Amino acid sequence: MHILMVSHFFESHLGGIERVAGHLSRQMIAQGAELTWAASAQDRAPVDIPALALPCVNPTEKLTGLPMPIPGPGGMAALWRAVGRCDAVVVHDALYVTSILALVMARMRGRRVVLIQHIAGIPFASSVMRWVMGLANAMVTRPMLWAADRLVFISDTVRRDLIGDPARRDYALLFNGVDGEVFTHIGPAAQRLPEGKRRVLFVGRFVEKKGLSILRAAAAMRPDISFLLAGAGPIRPASWGLANVHDLGPQKPAQLAALYRSADCLLLPSVGEGYPLVIQEAMACGLPVICGAPTDRADPEAGQFLRGVPVDLSDPDGSAARVVAMLDAPCLTLPERAQMAAWAAGRYSWAAMARAIMGLMAG
Structure with a gap:
């Protein structure tokens, strides 16, 4: 099976969603899948995962803290070709332009889509930003959830917020993993600050x-x-x-x-x-x-x-x-x-x- 993993950034951007995409990509490759990870070229691509760096612009992150990489014509063409080469597409979060494009292209080319939804609404301090987020979830996120072949939530609170309780459609609740070789309670601790607080x-x-x-x-x-x-x-x-x-x-x-x-x-x-x-x-x-x-x-x-x-x-x-x-x-x-x-x-x-x-x- 050839899988196309799509996220807004690579893990070098230091965000949680990107780290999840990186961990899943490595595990799927280890379990025998052929995989390509597509994300914005803004950050360094991983060296141990076949990667497709999409030329994008990201005008909103510095202004609002909300990342939104937008592929240009070259990036869209590259994503289209990658969708055509794969058997299935894994999309991380519905609101990103890269996610929307990947799902639409997959539907057009008859590829199966698994959408992993990480977050729901964000209650920003700004009433304008709250309104924009609510409108975006109503007009984009929820239609994306229904358009995917299979839907995965990494949080039950997000699931309840977006598809209700009881749920209005089938879903899988799959929690992110932890690298047990690194994150364990047994091991060296960082040096404490001298003031002992x-x-x-x-x-x-x-x-x-x-x-x-x-x-x-x-x-x-x-x-x-x-x-x-x-x-x-x-x-x-x-x-x-x-x-x-x-x-x-x-x-x-x-x-x-x-x-x-x-x-x-x-x-x-x-x-x-x-x-x-x-x-x-x-x-x-x-x-x-x-x-x-x-x-x-x-x-x-x-x-x-x-x-x-x-x-x-x-x-x-x-x-x-x-x-x-x-x-x-x-x-x-x-x-x-x-x-x-x-x-x-x-x-x-x-x-x-x-x-x-x-x-x-x-x-």
């Missing part, structure tokens, strides 16, 4: 929807806590002027695992999420997690370990106060952390997810 870790893109304004307000409220931010993006935490905020920049997987093992808590006060991969990785490393509600219910069985807090991007101070109160609440004990790590290691598998998706394509 509690360490709260954030991992993700430095963009509005990830709750950076809430992190900034929480750090200002609690100078006794060190806030470690791993990632990159248009927002610059170093410009906040807060001595307890440490911008670590992008981290490799082994570095992230060491940070998970050395921190006291993962804090992800984001909105509009599906089930961020960093939450699953932190769990596998035994790190307690505080995240924006309702992300804590993305995997109904994981709710026993996760703590969700209501966050509102239009009220960063109020949201930060709720986050700080959660930080001061009793945490998981060491035996409970070990139990969580073992549970996550057994539940989240890239190989199992890839196998299930390939089964949907064959069916």
Whole structure:
């Protein structure tokens, strides 16, 4: 089977969806599939996966933090040819132009499509952006969901938001995997900061929807806590002027695992999420997690370990106060952390997810 994997960026862009596409591509190749990964040429393509880099423009990311690579005529032609060479297409998230083009081309050429939906609506602080997002989901996302041959959700909260409860169409709920050789509670930890403060870790893109304004307000409220931010993006935490905020920049997987093992808590006060991969990785490393509600219910069985807090991007101070109160609440004990790590290691598998998706394509 020749599979065409389509995402908006390659994993070097450092986003969660792209990382999922990379993991699935490697697993499908390992399981015998012939695969090509198509994405915007804006970022470096992987060297170990056959890749099709599409020439695109991306005018919205710097302005709004919302990435939207748009292929030009050459990119569209290349994507058309790639769809024609494949047996099935795996599309990541419905709203991206690359996804829309891939699904339309696949329908025109009679190729089977599996759509993996990662997120639903994003409650931006701007009422205009909220309106645009709602309109886009109504006019694009939902028709895309119905046009795909098979539909996969990586989060039950996203599933409920987009196709209701009970669901209005067939779907598969498949959670992202975790690299168990890297993300484990047994292994080296990152060196602690010399001041010996509690360490709260954030991992993700430095963009509005990830709750950076809430992190900034929480750090200002609690100078006794060190806030470690791993990632990159248009927002610059170093410009906040807060001595307890440490911008670590992008981290490799082994570095992230060491940070998970050395921190006291993962804090992800984001909105509009599906089930961020960093939450699953932190769990596998035994790190307690505080995240924006309702992300804590993305995997109904994981709710026993996760703590969700209501966050509102239009009220960063109020949201930060709720986050700080959660930080001061009793945490998981060491035996409970070990139990969580073992549970996550057994539940989240890239190989199992890839196998299930390939089964949907064959069916």
